[in-house]
Amino acid sequence: MALMMDQALAQTTSSSPLLSVDGVTLQYKTPDHLVTATYRISFDIQRHERFVLLGPSGCGKSTILKAMAGFLYPVEGCITLKNHVVDGPGPDRMMVFQEFDQLLPWKTVEQNVAYPMRVNGIGAQDAKARALDALAKVNLSKFADAYPHMLSGGMKQRVAIARAMAMKPDVLLMDEPYAALDALTRRKMQEELLQLWEDIGFTLVFVTHSIEEAVVIGSRIVLLSPHPGQVRAEINCAHLGLNERASPEFAELTGRISHMLFDGQNVAH
Amino acid sequence: MSQTRFPLPLRPEVEFDVKAPKELGDVAKPLSFFEKLAANGAVRHGVILIVVALIWEIYARYLDRPLSFPTFLDTLEALRDGFASGVIPARLSVTLQTLVIGYFIGLTIAAVLTTVAVTSRIGTDLLSTFTAMFNPLPAIALLPLALLWFGLGRPSLVFVIVHSVLWAVALNMHSGFLSVSETLRMAGRTFGLKGLRFVFGILIPAAFPAILAGLKIGWAFAWRTLIAAELVFGVSSGQGGLGWYIFEKRNTLDTASVFAGLLTVMAVGLIIEAVIFRLIEAKTVRRWGMQRG
Numbered sequence: 001m002a003l004m005m006d007q008a009l010a011q012t013t014s015s016s017p018l019l020s021v022d023g024v025t026l027q028y029k030t031p032d033h034l035v036t037a038t039y040r041i042s043f044d045i046q047r048h049e050r051f052v053l054l055g056p057s058g059c060g061k062s063t064i065l066k067a068m069a070g071f072l073y074p075v076e077g078c079i080t081l082k083n084h085v086v087d088g089p090g091p092d093r094m095m096v097f098q099e100f101d102q103l104l105p106w107k108t109v110e111q112n113v114a115y116p117m118r119v120n121g122i123g124a125q126d127a128k129a130r131a132l133d134a135l136a137k138v139n140l141s142k143f144a145d146a147y148p149h150m151l152s153g154g155m156k157q158r159v160a161i162a163r164a165m166a167m168k169p170d171v172l173l174m175d176e177p178y179a180a181l182d183a184l185t186r187r188k189m190q191e192e193l194l195q196l197w198e199d200i201g202f203t204l205v206f207v208t209h210s211i212e213e214a215v216v217i218g219s220r221i222v223l224l225s226p227h228p229g230q231v232r233a234e235i236n237c238a239h240l241g242l243n244e245r246a247s248p249e250f251a252e253l254t255g256r257i258s259h260m261l262f263d264g265q266n267v268a269h
Numbered sequence: 270m271s272q273t274r275f276p277l278p279l280r281p282e283v284e285f286d287v288k289a290p291k292e293l294g295d296v297a298k299p300l301s302f303f304e305k306l307a308a309n310g311a312v313r314h315g316v317i318l319i320v321v322a323l324i325w326e327i328y329a330r331y332l333d334r335p336l337s338f339p340t341f342l343d344t345l346e347a348l349r350d351g352f353a354s355g356v357i358p359a360r361l362s363v364t365l366q367t368l369v370i371g372y373f374i375g376l377t378i379a380a381v382l383t384t385v386a387v388t389s390r391i392g393t394d395l396l397s398t399f400t401a402m403f404n405p406l407p408a409i410a411l412l413p414l415a416l417l418w419f420g421l422g423r424p425s426l427v428f429v430i431v432h433s434v435l436w437a438v439a440l441n442m443h444s445g446f447l448s449v450s451e452t453l454r455m456a457g458r459t460f461g462l463k464g465l466r467f468v469f470g471i472l473i474p475a476a477f478p479a480i481l482a483g484l485k486i487g488w489a490f491a492w493r494t495l496i497a498a499e500l501v502f503g504v505s506s507g508q509g510g511l512g513w514y515i516f517e518k519r520n521t522l523d524t525a526s527v528f529a530g531l532l533t534v535m536a537v538g539l540i541i542e543a544v545i546f547r548l549i550e551a552k553t554v555r556r557w558g559m560q561r562g
């Protein structure tokens with residue numbers, strides 16, 4: 001444990017972070033309210049990290065992710081990517097949204113995956129090959145020519161994941177991508193994602209409200225307090241993955257996290 | 270949980286063997302010829318048309334007043350003559366030309382107006398005010414004014430058609446753009462789409478069901494308005510359209526030809542609305558699952 005800490009410490013001091021969130025407050029203006037979604041949030045994300053945002057529903061996880069993607073501007077603080085202030089969305093940060101309607105209904109599954117690559121100047125042949133490859137990874141090769149409305153919610157989500165991964169972005173932002181999947185498929189997708197990370201080593205920002213999933217996927221977890229979200233803790237868990245789920249260490253960590261999240265409230269988990 | 274207020278019945282557990290899909294026989298089997306026939310809308314509509322034609326024929330013969338109500342067969346004959354002599358096709362082509370010109374000018378102005386409306390606040394206000402003002406005004410009511418401005422001829426008709434198409438289409442396009450979901454917009458922008466590429470890559474296809482509905486309404490307005498306008502002031506520079514044909518035949522009391530003209534008006538309307546627009550729908554919004562049916 002202490003060793004892990006030292007390593008993490010060494011990393012932060014040796015290289016500047018890939019993505020840095022510094023004192024960020026995010027608000028929504030509705031016609032009759034000003035809703036503060038997150039309050040003065042700060043954290044750094046290093047290259048190759050699998051960074052998980054964990055917190056209860058409504059604490060502002062999606063909001064921070066959207067701000068990192070460049071859709072929302074902080075009212076206070078700033079978000080920087082490679083030392084440049086994020087000032088709008090771009091293909092270097094592909095996002096898998098929480099909603100099901102993120103695929104273009106007028107394009108087939110394969111065209112959906114290839115489209116962002118085509119937009120960014122990748123040739124048709126190349127884009128198609130990469131799209132088919134990505135679809136194979138999420139186990140949807142058979143549906144390459146189907147239209148999104150013919151797919152189940154979970155399948156649509158997998159297409160969106162394939163679309164984002166095929167772009168090979170600097171940062172992959174995923175908003176509860178597996179929430180809609182059945183337990184079996186979710187496990188498989190988690191394995192796939194971790195395998196893919198082993199292969200490519202992309203930087204991942206992953207939102208979830210499942211403690212177990214956070215520990216399995218993440219190398220580092222940020223815990224957010226209930227609405228309005230504030231950083232409650234940052235936790236290392238790179239040493240705990242799918243194979244350690246039965247270990248006492250895993251149970252100890254999930255217990256600790258759940259205690260911190262619910263602050264002694266008696267919530268069974 | 271063993272002690273509850275509601276006594277649960279004790280029931281034995283059971284397990285069943287599930288057959289493989291292969292052993293279940295026909296899971297999906299093609300429909301029989303007559304089942305397919307009955308499921309075909311065209312066939313059902315055809316049957317209704319035949320029945321209506323029969324009733325028409327019988328009633329007209331019984332009435333026996335060809336000057337006010339010709340029989341179905343007489344009408345068909347007049348229709349055949351009209352086509353054989355080339356008069357109806359010539360009149361039809363005049364009408365369709367005027368219509369296409371007016372329709373596309375109307376669409377272009379609608380597209381420009383809508384684009385301005387989605388990009389600026391003042392544009393939105395302009396569009397909503399204009400549509401609210403002009404939409405309730407029947408295009409045909411503008412005809413006297415058009416005649417005053419443009420004189421007797423095609424420009425007046427085009428002006429009236431543009432008016433009838435413009436507001437309906439602009440209104441539909443605009444509400445279509447507004448209803449494109451936030452997630453789709455954000456997805457488009459993460460791909461790096463901006464400006465016109467964003468409009469053509471995301472907004473237009475995503476709003477296509479509404480746009481198509483606008484095109485259909487615009488078409489229907491334009492077609493009816495044009496025939497009515499032609500009836501009112503008929504011939505222009507020696508060549509009249511279909512409306513003029515109907516008016517002319519009435520003056521010579523050739524009632525069968527009047528009916529033939531009306532049938533042509535219906536047929537063209539039907540072909541465009543039920544065939545061409547249907548085809549576009551089937552190839553686009555239905556295929557994409559954006560509209561049911």
Ligand SMILES: Nc1ncnc2c1ncn2[C@@H]1O[C@H](COP(=O)(O)OP(=O)(O)OP(=O)(O)O)[C@@H](O)[C@H]1O
Nearest residue numbers: 028030035037056057058059060061062063209227
């Ligand atoms: N478009 C919006 N307009 C106004 N308030 C919003 C909007 N979107 C979110 N909020 C508010 O901001 C807060 C954070 O929302 P957010 O969607 O980020 O939560 P979340 O952590 O992603 O929750 P979940 O786990 O349920 O997805 C919530 O209190 C919500 O009411």
Ligand SMILES: [Mg+2]
Nearest residue numbers: 061062098175
């Ligand atoms: Mg969310």
